[in-house]
Amino acid sequence: MWGGRKLSSSGSRFLGAHRSAFRGTQADCPRLTTSAGECPLGRLGASVIGIDPVDENIKTAQHHRSFDPVLDKRIEYRACSLEKIVEETAETFDAVVASEVVEHVIDLETFIQCCCQVLKPGGSLFITTINKTQLSYALGIVFSEQIAGIVPKGTHTWEKFVSPEKLESILESNGLSVQTVAGMLYNPFSGYWHWSENTSLNYAAHAVKSSIQEHPAPAEFALKEETEELRTETSTNSGVHEELKK
Numbered sequence: 001m002w003g004g005r006k007l008s009s010s011g012s013r014f015l016g017a018h019r020s021a022f023r024g025t026q027a028d029c030p031r032l033t034t035s036a037g038e039c040p041l042g043r044l045g046a047s048v049i050g051i052d053p054v055d056e057n058i059k060t061a062q063h064h065r066s067f068d069p070v071l072d073k074r075i076e077y078r079a080c081s082l083e084k085i086v087e088e089t090a091e092t093f094d095a096v097v098a099s100e101v102v103e104h105v106i107d108l109e110t111f112i113q114c115c116c117q118v119l120k121p122g123g124s125l126f127i128t129t130i131n132k133t134q135l136s137y138a139l140g141i142v143f144s145e146q147i148a149g150i151v152p153k154g155t156h157t158w159e160k161f162v163s164p165e166k167l168e169s170i171l172e173s174n175g176l177s178v179q180t181v182a183g184m185l186y187n188p189f190s191g192y193w194h195w196s197e198n199t200s201l202n203y204a205a206h207a208v209k210s211s212i213q214e215h216p217a218p219a220e221f222a223l224k225e226e227t228e229e230l231r232t233e234t235s236t237n238s239g240v241h242e243e244l245k246k
């Protein structure tokens with residue numbers, strides 16, 4: 001259950017994206033690296049495609065997948081970027097999962113457009129990322145990279161962090177209706193993530209692609225409407241002039 005919508009993974013097609021795939025020259029569209037994020041979806045019955053431009057990452061993922069006969073049938077890996085397969089996979093996926101990706105892309109607008117294009121009408125886009133706040137700079141960059149060394153230096157660029165408000169605006173402008181935005185907190189002692197109302201550090205967003213295609217009205221109907229409006233306006237003006245004469 002996410003944002004009041006019951007999501008079924010059984011028989012659905014998923015596309016995933018992971019952050020480290022954006023270290024390179026083509027960093028403006030999502031790819032999936034050899035993380036284990038796609039495995040739970042596969043075990044739940046979903047058909048998953050994982051994409052990554054680095055051949056070595058794909059080979060490692062395929063090796064891990066080979067140990068599980070169930071996942072071997074449900075997960076497909078491709079050594080490519082999303083922009084390379086947008087046309088052939090247009091409106092193919094029930095869901096796209098972009099976990100810790102948007103804070104690494106060069107062109108966020110293009111990233112969202114690519115995600116929207118490969119989604120079926122009514123499909124879901126799930127995003128987890130880092131808010132652009134002083135707290136995220138202190139913990140995500142200063143502490144995690146420079147002090148504790150949890151992630152390599154240079155992994156994050158604060159200028160690329162995006163606020164929930166900006167992300168929602170971009171999603172909505174690209175035909176995606178935002179259903180939920182929720183904060184995420186990590187407990188280093190338990191090793192688990194928890195939902196929170198606080199979005200000042202990490203947060204998740206769920207958006208749904210519109211299932212209704214808007215079509216412009218035929219020219220003849222538009223002309224007819226304009227003519228009727230003109231007649232109404234003319235009639236109203238005539239009535240006003242008559243009143244003034246009296």
